[in-house]
Amino acid sequence: xxxxxxxxxxxxxxxxxxxxxxxxxxxxxxxxxxxxxxxxxxxxxxxxxxxxxxxxxxxxxxxxxxxxxxxxxxxxxxxxxxxxxxxxxxxxxxxxxxxxxxxxxxxxxxxxxxxxxxxxx
Amino acid sequence: xxxxxxxxxxxxxxxxxxxxxxxxxxxxxxxxxxxxxxxxxxxxxxxxxxxxxxxxxxxxxxxxxxxxxxxxxxxxxxxxxxxxxxxxxxxxxxxxxxxxxxxxxxxxxxxxxxxxxxxxxxxxxxxxxxxxxxxxx
Numbered sequence: 425x426x427x428x429x430x431x432x433x434x435x436x437x438x439x440x441x442x443x444x445x446x447x448x449x450x451x452x453x454x455x456x457x458x459x460x461x462x463x464x465x466x467x468x469x470x471x472x473x474x475x476x477x478x479x480x481x482x483x484x485x486x487x488x489x490x491x492x493x494x495x496x497x498x499x500x501x502x503x504x505x506x507x508x509x510x511x512x513x514x515x516x517x518x519x520x521x522x523x524x525x526x527x528x529x530x531x532x533x534x535x536x537x538x539x540x541x542x543x544x545x
Numbered sequence: 546x547x548x549x550x551x552x553x554x555x556x557x558x559x560x561x562x563x564x565x566x567x568x569x570x571x572x573x574x575x576x577x578x579x580x581x582x583x584x585x586x587x588x589x590x591x592x593x594x595x596x597x598x599x600x601x602x603x604x605x606x607x608x609x610x611x612x613x614x615x616x617x618x619x620x621x622x623x624x625x626x627x628x629x630x631x632x633x634x635x636x637x638x639x640x641x642x643x644x645x646x647x648x649x650x651x652x653x654x655x656x657x658x659x660x661x662x663x664x665x666x667x668x669x670x671x672x673x674x675x676x677x678x679x680x681x682x
Binding site: 429430432433434436437440441446447448453455457458459460461462464466467468470471472475476479480484489507510513514515516517520521522525527528530531534535536538539541 | 561565567568570571572574575577578579582585587617618619620621622623624626627628629630631632633634635636640642645651654655658659661663665666667669670672673674675679
């Protein structure tokens with residue numbers, strides 16, 4: 425029955441989404457941004473590998489930690505280690521990642537609510 | 546009366562349509578979170594005159610990456626669902642990064658992030674609406 429199929433699919437969707445959203449609102453979470461400088465001819469190889477660090481030189485690294493509860497997340501710490509060469513690009517990426525994380529968290533929680541699931545906590 | 550048939554057929558058609566939509570949606574929903582769990586953005590430059598050769602090859606239409614004479618990967622970003630991010634920027638022999646390419650790449654990443662969030666919201670809304678429609682059909 426399509427009815428049953430959709431219910432099963434949505435149940436799977438909800439469980440997978442909860443599994444993704446939950447770590448974002450656990451008590452202490454962190455965001456990491458790494459920027460690598462790569463010799464131009466090597467970029468294809470670096471992009472194709474899971475372990476980018478094995479093939480490229482990391483030139484920027486930022487780790488932002490958060491304390492989260494059901495009302496939202498507050499930054500509790502930040503570590504930056506960035507070469508001058510990539511600083512503008514790295515900084516822009518960090519801001520983009522922070523905004524993207526907040527947006528995805530809001531949308532994810534909203535999607536769960538629209539499906540009748542209480543906010544995970 | 547033709548009108549009588551029409552009045553009894555329409556609800557059946559609607560119910561069948563809702564069930565068909567529900568079935569199609571179910572297929573999409575199940576793999577959706579996996580599909581959006583990692584976002585990759587690749588920015589390429591293509592030598593002038595090579596666009597058709599690179600982009601219109603039917604054998605490569607479904608490839609995740611571009612390849613061929615004249616296509617060069619210029620920037621790459623990988624973003625996990627939790628927003629952990631890896632950016633790879635090519636540096637030339639002088640250690641410089643092409644700022645113009647970077648600006649375009651950054652705009653593409655922003656667009657991709659917005660699209661992912663919009664898709665997630667849309668999928669949640671569609672699933673909720675379809676469940677509701679099934680209850681009523």
